[in-house]
Amino acid sequence: MIAEKYADRISKTFAKYPDKRSAVMPLLYMVQQEYGWVTPEGLVEVAELTDLDPTQVKSIAGFYTMYSEKPKGKYWLQVCTDLACALRGADEFHKQLKTHLQVEEGGTTDDGLFTVEHVMCLAACDKAPMLQCNFHFHENLDMEKMKVLLEQWRNEVNAAVGKPVES
Amino acid sequence: MPNIIYREKDVPNIHQFDVYTQNGGYDGLKKALGMTPVEVINEVKASNLRGRGGAGFPTGTKWSFIPQSEPVKYVVVNADESETGTFKDRQILENNPHQLIEGALICAYAIQAKAVYIYLRGEFWDLAHTLDQHIEDAVKGNLCGDNINGSGFSCMVYTHLGAGAYICGEESALLESLEGKLGQPRVRPPFPAQKGGGLYGEPTVVNNVETLTNVPWIVVNGATAYKAINGNEQSPGTKIFCLSGHVNKPGNYELPMGVTFRELIYEHGGGITNGKKIKAILPSGGSGPILNATDEVLDCKLTYEDVVKVGSILGSASVIVMDEDTDITWVAAKITKFFKHESCGKCTQCREGTYWLDKVLDRIMKGEGKPTDIDLIMNIAKNMQGVTLCALGDFAANPIIWTIKNFPDDFKAHIVTKAPEVAAKPAAKPAPAPRGKAAAPAQGGD
Secondary structure, eight states, rough: OHHHHHHHHHHHHHHHHHGGGHHHHHHHHHHHHSSSSSOOOHHHHHHHHTTTTHHHHHHHHHHHSSOOOSSOSEEEEEESSHHHHTTTTTHHHHHHHHHHHOOOOOBBBBSSOOOEEEEEOOOOGGOOOOOEEEEEEEEEEOHHHHHHHHHHHHHOOOOOOOOOOOO | OOOOOOOOOTTTTTHHHHHHHHHTTTHHHHHHHTOOOHHHHHHHHOOOOOOOOTTHHHHHHHHHHHHHOOOEEEEEEEEEETTTTTOOHHHHHHHHHHHHHHHHHHHHHHHOOOOEEEEEGGGGGGHHHHHHHHHHHHHHHTTTTTTTTSSSOOOOOEEEEEOOOOOGSHHHHHHHHHHHHHOOOOOSSOOOTTTTSSGGGEEEEEEEEEEHHHHHHHHHOHHHHHHHTTSSSSSSSSSEEEEEEESSSOEEEEEEETBBBBBIIISOOOOOOGGGEEEEEEEESSSOOOOOHHHHHHTTSOOOOOOOTTTTTOOOOOEEEEEEEEHHHHHHHHHHHHHHHHOOSSSHHHHHHHHHHHHHHHHHTTTTTOOOOOHHHHHHHHHHOOOOSSHHHHHHHHHHHHHHOOHHHHHHHHHHTHHHHHSSSOSOTTTTOOOOTTTTTOOOOO
């Protein structure tokens, strides 16, 4: 339950706005942070906290692309393939990344680590190809740099579960 | 010329509160607090500062629309920077955040607002959390929050994160989103400045990040000095130009308004990549008409008035440059996909129009276009213009209408030849920039 675990953050969030409803988007982020995606239970929690109907909360979660309504990989890789990035090779980079990880658009690798999808402009057009991983930007990429990053993330996961770090 | 907005180029670490205040930071706010609110509005009005979000509306005039008699008013900062090719506000938020906070508080004082909300696009997740720290520093320095600098004026600044919706850059959709609703535009009037039209129904000023970041300089140095920066009465001051696409040095350039496309692209941007020739320019990201890069266009001054004369708009000055190998039909298809994805779905013409434009363009890009498709596209696009609640319908129609008008041969090449080999092979692929990917995989909504 986010109500207990995030009590401090939630009260600070409510204090920002004269209307409880404004907290719905920050609360949805907390649900996503807690469960990895916006779960049906999470929707109900947000609805109760904001005095809204769960259907209303669901419509909001569905409208905005940064809320995920299904489980994603541990690393959610969102590649910008919009015009300005595409002019600098982003489409090709996106394709190579999918091939490298052997996933379809929007798919997740078998080990559950990486989800790859394309997104619209991320306001980093001068540093393309770029992507956003779990809301952090990685810029001026090519596949060589990307492989280093992927390895780094795999190692982080392995370290977290106590596995020996593979090179 | 010193930078007005990107001061980090002259003063390292100006994002830090102490460095900012040691270098004249918050002097504008302090000065404003010693003036009457009306005097502040009049100074900004006299400067002819125009909205940097794209519309170019005079800022002081916008502020003056707020009814002073209303007890509750708000300032909302539009940091939902999402237009394709726009990345200027992010640099301000990263490197000179206190000047934005200061500008927003000057606006708040001028309209006697109760609070400031900075609405950041969700992807600025890291930035928003850093910005919270900067706001806290300003509060500790008594330059934000209660009884600012002992003036008796109190106003708090809050950040609010969006969650990935281009439409929330449209001011009424942004307000809806901030209220915890779907980001869909409102019917106007009432306008945000009016009772019933703003945030929580209260009169509200919605200003872009870059716009407000200009304000402290104007208050400190005066309207006359601001207009003297470039000597242009109608488009005064500097502008940040976001340069992207096929240029050697993409990036943000703060330059006096009135610089030409040629100076921007060749002197500052280092020219076209791989020594190619320039073919086309999108001066205002995806939403403005595309220009054929003729000598006349290249010599056009980048001001609100001059860009209109050559057939486009300055907008947010997101200049996307395309070289001679670029297939403009592919460009149109890319932009159309963007708008199809970002249409909020409220108005039928935009929702259905973007869907059908995308469908027909997909067909053309696959080499399956019909000779009647160009007329069909024009028909759909024209039926989207001027009939929707917000400008997205027009934004989505504009690029397609102007790509067909200005680059008819690019379209004919796809339709007349109907050659699958043309469709399968991009025109040219000098690394690292494949373009004209005619057989691009279908990109569904995500």
